[in-house]
Amino acid sequence: MRKYDCLVIGGGPAGLAAAISAHKNGAHTLLIEREARLGGILKQCIHDGFGLVRYGEKLSGPEYAERFIDVFNEEKIEALTLTFVTRIAKTVEGFAVTLVNRDGVEIVASKTLILATGCRERTAKQVSIHGTRPAGVFTAGTAQHFTNLLGEMPTKKCVILGSGDIGLIMARRLTLEGAEVLGVYEAKPTPSGLTRNIHQCLHDYNIPLYLSHTVTRVFGEDRLSAVETAEVDEKMQPVPGTEAIVDCDALILSVGLIPENELAEALGVALDPKTKGPVCNAQLMTCVDGVFSCGNALHVNDLVDYVSESGENAGENAAKYAKRPRNEIPVDSSGALLYAVPQRLDLAADNSSVQLYFRSREVLDGCTFKIIVDGETVFSKKYPFLRPPEMEKLTVDFSRFNLTPQSKITLDIEVKPNA
Amino acid sequence: MRELVCIVCPKGCTMHIDEKDGETIITGNTCKRGEKFAISEMTEPKRTICSTVRTSFDEMPVLPVRVSDEIPKDRIFDVMAEINKVCLKERVRRGEPVIKNVLGLGVDVIATSDILKDI
Numbered sequence: 263m264r265k266y267d268c269l270v271i272g273g274g275p276a277g278l279a280a281a282i283s284a285h286k287n288g289a290h291t292l293l294i295e296r297e298a299r300l301g302g303i304l305k306q307c308i309h310d311g312f313g314l315v316r317y318g319e320k321l322s323g324p325e326y327a328e329r330f331i332d333v334f335n336e337e338k339i340e341a342l343t344l345t346f347v348t349r350i351a352k353t354v355e356g357f358a359v360t361l362v363n364r365d366g367v368e369i370v371a372s373k374t375l376i377l378a379t380g381c382r383e384r385t386a387k388q389v390s391i392h393g394t395r396p397a398g399v400f401t402a403g404t405a406q407h408f409t410n411l412l413g414e415m416p417t418k419k420c421v422i423l424g425s426g427d428i429g430l431i432m433a434r435r436l437t438l439e440g441a442e443v444l445g446v447y448e449a450k451p452t453p454s455g456l457t458r459n460i461h462q463c464l465h466d467y468n469i470p471l472y473l474s475h476t477v478t479r480v481f482g483e484d485r486l487s488a489v490e491t492a493e494v495d496e497k498m499q500p501v502p503g504t505e506a507i508v509d510c511d512a513l514i515l516s517v518g519l520i521p522e523n524e525l526a527e528a529l530g531v532a533l534d535p536k537t538k539g540p541v542c543n544a545q546l547m548t549c550v551d552g553v554f555s556c557g558n559a560l561h562v563n564d565l566v567d568y569v570s571e572s573g574e575n576a577g578e579n580a581a582k583y584a585k586r587p588r589n590e591i592p593v594d595s596s597g598a599l600l601y602a603v604p605q606r607l608d609l610a611a612d613n614s615s616v617q618l619y620f621r622s623r624e625v626l627d628g629c630t631f632k633i634i635v636d637g638e639t640v641f642s643k644k645y646p647f648l649r650p651p652e653m654e655k656l657t658v659d660f661s662r663f664n665l666t667p668q669s670k671i672t673l674d675i676e677v678k679p680n681a
Numbered sequence: 682m683r684e685l686v687c688i689v690c691p692k693g694c695t696m697h698i699d700e701k702d703g704e705t706i707i708t709g710n711t712c713k714r715g716e717k718f719a720i721s722e723m724t725e726p727k728r729t730i731c732s733t734v735r736t737s738f739d740e741m742p743v744l745p746v747r748v749s750d751e752i753p754k755d756r757i758f759d760v761m762a763e764i765n766k767v768c769l770k771e772r773v774r775r776g777e778p779v780i781k782n783v784l785g786l787g788v789d790v791i792a793t794s795d796i797l798k799d800i
Contacts, residue, residue: 299796299799308731308732308733308745308747308793309731310729310731310747311691314690314691320729321793322731322745322747322793322794323745324745324775324793324794324796325775325793325794328775328794328795409733410733410743410745411743412742412743413733413735413742413743435732438730438732438757438758438761439732439761439765456691456693457686457693457695458686458687458688458690458691458693460686461686461688461693462688462728466728466754564691565691646711649693652691652692652693
């Protein structure tokens with residue numbers, strides 16, 4: 263049986279960064295990827311804007327991914343592509359992982375696992391739209407795959423439901439290639455995607471954005487021929503009498519991303535209902551010893567730069583991992599936060615440079631992010647504004663807060679009145 | 682007064698542009714790049730564009746490309762038309778030009794992936 267110190271599942275930006283980091287920290291590392299090529303979703307994200315935080319450059323997705331793939335190859339790190347993980351069993355020394363590929367079935371042993379499985383798009387079945395089931399209903403990622411990797415246009419005239427970033431990017435992309443994008447419909451009163459994407463993808467091309475509107479029905483037999491749209495009330499319910507029929511040949515969905523954690527759940531990893539990713543400590547270790555999580559499998563990030571950062575963090579900690587008892591306390595978030603990562607702190611570990619990621623629940627102006635320990639504010643940072651689509655990242659030295667197993671840590675956002 | 686959202690970085694600052702005694706006053710930006718963007722947006726708006734070009738390789742029917750620098754916003758569709766005329770027969774590497782000095786705008790259309798070298 264082949265034996266490794268670290269086995270990384272997923273060859274996208276998180277997995278690549280994790281594998282490189284684990285390898286550079288001395289771990290004998292294997293990366294498993296189910297597709298034919300490394301790079302994950304970045305392969306089809308041909309638009310630019312990646313790497314601004316990390317490199318100060320506006321790279322396209324393939325350029326960003328290939329910077330990591332080049333290092334991965336130079337370091338001669340082992341990878342298996344077109345390979346699936348079908349089973350993970352716990353052993354005395356770690357894990358026995360069953361792999362399936364063209365060569366057959368193989369079981370490899372690894373002391374640690376890094377789950378870098380990314381996220382999935384929410385599909386039409388998960389947003390309950392009435393009507394027939396014709397061809398022409400795509401997720402934005404599928405439309406992107408057709409356009410950018412296969413070179414085939416999925417539509418001539420379409421409606422986009424949901425204002426997530428991929429939907430906005432595809433609105434621009436399809437317009438550039440000559441398709442007509444009739445509008446982006448968003449059920450919520452505020453956009454889901456980054457503000458800059460609303461401007462550079464919709465406003466630049468005069469594509470209308472209909473907030474508090476949704477698609478209620480699709481029409482068409484073989485191919486989609488029209489959709490019905492409607493206004494929605496505060497409870498997101500369609501308002502009778504506001505229905506309109508829009509003729510088009512495709513409905514493109516950009517209605518959210520969900521971390522992919524089937525393998526994690528099978529291992530008994532506890533998930534956070536807020537992030538839908540594993541509950542982790544600052545070392546990005548899940549509740550199962552030796553199992554780490556990073557990237558969009560951990561929580562859906564706004565920027566790939568942070569995906570790589572969490573991959574590097576998980577990789578380094580997996581390489582340094584040695585089984586020992588933990589001394590963990592929860593990091594609670596108040597209702598003002600949509601979520602925060604990490605959700606726990608291991609007092610037996612080094613917490614002098616904790617990477618903290620959070621999102622606000624609502625659009626807030628003039629507010630202060632606070633870390634409260636036993637009722638006392640030990641850290642605060644002012645923000646001119648916080649918006650849920652834009653994730654925030656802080657590096658915090660938790661070791662100076664004199665934490666004990668009885669400490670109660672709460673993260674909160676305070677809004678100044680009239681600020 | 683004009684309101685403008687900065688698209689230079691993901692922060693997306695909302696900026697306000699005022700004219701006072703013939704002087705342009707920009708507020709709301711949190712860095713110098715925002716001010717530069719606002720001035721460009723008021724005088725000659727520019728954008729980068731990313732697309733794909735066709736190839737003659739079956740395994741990789743299209744190759745991602747982008748412009749090497751910003752182009753005037755009103756020339757976007759002209760440049761797209763040039764990009765869509767290309768069909769690559771050679772294995773162009775990442776960073777190499779696919780179209781040199783497109784439409785005389787002083788920028789190249791460059792490949793953004795090395796995938797053709799592996800097929």
